[in-house]
Amino acid sequence: MGPDLSTDGELTDIYNRQVDAVYRVCYAFMKNPADTEDLVQETFLKLLTSGRRFDSQDHERAWLIVTASNACKDALKHWWRRREDLEACQAQAPPFEVDGVLSAVLALPDRYKDVVYLHCCEGYSTPEIARLLHCPQSTVRNRLARARRMLEKSL
Amino acid sequence: MREVDTVTNEDIRRALLSVRPDDAARARMLGHIRAAAALEREKAPPPRRRWRRGVLLAAALGAAAGLTAAVAAYETDFFGLWRTDLGRTELEIPKVEADGGITYRVEERERISLQGLAGTPEHQASREWEDFLEQYDPDGTLLEAVGNGPTGISDAYDAYLCYTPEMAEKIDGICAKYGLRLLGPATVEEDVRTLFARTGTGDVCAGSGSNTPWSGYWYRDGTFLFEGAVEQSGGTVDYQFSRAVKGSFGSTPLYLSGIEDYEQWSYTTENGVELLLANDHASKALIIADRERSFVTVNVLGDWSAGTFQMSDRDVEDFAEAFDFTAVP
Numbered sequence: 001m002g003p004d005l006s007t008d009g010e011l012t013d014i015y016n017r018q019v020d021a022v023y024r025v026c027y028a029f030m031k032n033p034a035d036t037e038d039l040v041q042e043t044f045l046k047l048l049t050s051g052r053r054f055d056s057q058d059h060e061r062a063w064l065i066v067t068a069s070n071a072c073k074d075a076l077k078h079w080w081r082r083r084e085d086l087e088a089c090q091a092q093a094p095p096f097e098v099d100g101v102l103s104a105v106l107a108l109p110d111r112y113k114d115v116v117y118l119h120c121c122e123g124y125s126t127p128e129i130a131r132l133l134h135c136p137q138s139t140v141r142n143r144l145a146r147a148r149r150m151l152e153k154s155l
Numbered sequence: 156m157r158e159v160d161t162v163t164n165e166d167i168r169r170a171l172l173s174v175r176p177d178d179a180a181r182a183r184m185l186g187h188i189r190a191a192a193a194l195e196r197e198k199a200p201p202p203r204r205r206w207r208r209g210v211l212l213a214a215a216l217g218a219a220a221g222l223t224a225a226v227a228a229y230e231t232d233f234f235g236l237w238r239t240d241l242g243r244t245e246l247e248i249p250k251v252e253a254d255g256g257i258t259y260r261v262e263e264r265e266r267i268s269l270q271g272l273a274g275t276p277e278h279q280a281s282r283e284w285e286d287f288l289e290q291y292d293p294d295g296t297l298l299e300a301v302g303n304g305p306t307g308i309s310d311a312y313d314a315y316l317c318y319t320p321e322m323a324e325k326i327d328g329i330c331a332k333y334g335l336r337l338l339g340p341a342t343v344e345e346d347v348r349t350l351f352a353r354t355g356t357g358d359v360c361a362g363s364g365s366n367t368p369w370s371g372y373w374y375r376d377g378t379f380l381f382e383g384a385v386e387q388s389g390g391t392v393d394y395q396f397s398r399a400v401k402g403s404f405g406s407t408p409l410y411l412s413g414i415e416d417y418e419q420w421s422y423t424t425e426n427g428v429e430l431l432l433a434n435d436h437a438s439k440a441l442i443i444a445d446r447e448r449s450f451v452t453v454n455v456l457g458d459w460s461a462g463t464f465q466m467s468d469r470d471v472e473d474f475a476e477a478f479d480f481t482a483v484p
Binding site (some may be wrong): 008011012015019020023024027029033036037040041044045046048049052066067070073074094095096097099101102104105109111116117119120123134135136139148151152155 | 161163164166167168169170171172173174175176177180181183184185187188189192193245265314343345346365367368369370382384
């Protein structure tokens, strides 16, 4: 049974457990601190309003990562959102060092980012990612392979 | 950039793990989430970010259980994009400057209805609401007064982002005038196949080719919006799919640079559904279907990774075949 978010303490517990992972996913998509913070908040609010219960903390983490990824994709393409706004946002300095590998990961097309994150950072297998993202295993494999080729080329 | 022959998972993991919020950001986000949680527990709407008129106009999608569905009569000669037109308006476009500040520039945009063709109750209602918003609270005084606090307005009006009782009364008046129903609160669905099941529709993504829906939201009458992507011609074409059930009041317009920029033509899918296709060859394409019980619009955003919108008219037709429009009556 997962957390019942009816108290501040329970909400704070889950936030402290998962905020770093959710922040990483959101930053990978949004590429600036301000929008990342917005999407982190949105992700936890979705958890709050969803009434979700989880079998384990792993399940909880996976749900939050996929929800954060989808929320970012939604935010990046909403009707009113314009590409130049996002690019201008990137001028804001992040509170951590961005090295060459991270720059290359951030520059990947958005559709590769959740797959790369889930595989390389969270250690999920291809079948597990396919189940999480509701897509064929072949798509996951192709995206991982293409992402790796792009990273090697850019580095 | 360093010279490497291969990039290992560990390289990527190390790079991504370096991304983390600092203590101030961590505390700031938790504070906002806890504040929203407190409001949620009181059954009040959560704090809203960036209340600007442009966002307000764009955020709601309309409808509620509809009984007045005019039977779809396909009049191809008259079924042009102009029949969805809601007129031009000035829109505030936000832009984040290099120093982190946000500025707004005003641009004129054409609005089209996602709810129905001109002459239908849904289209007339959308136009009346748009006209109301054009003149209501022009300097944002009322909006500023409400701020991020609870509005006390029923969640039945969530889709319209009313922030004063006067706005909710206007919505009621429009619904009564045109015989439409409120949409009510939306339900967010991460699994779009579940969204189809909940709205009693079939799998609209079961056309030809690889069509992957991401997530969406739906209303109790079967109105929904979801986003996804279609693998096509070596790229990935992103889209937004809107279904507005007839007989409901939806209020979201779609903004275009201008209808005159679009080439338009009728197209019949391989399984016999007549569509209006439109392509401006520069920023987006549109697919519109006037179904018996709903009005469907697909906003085709193109392949973002390509940097520019590159879809020929034939590409748009192939894209349309990635959907099964018979699944959404």
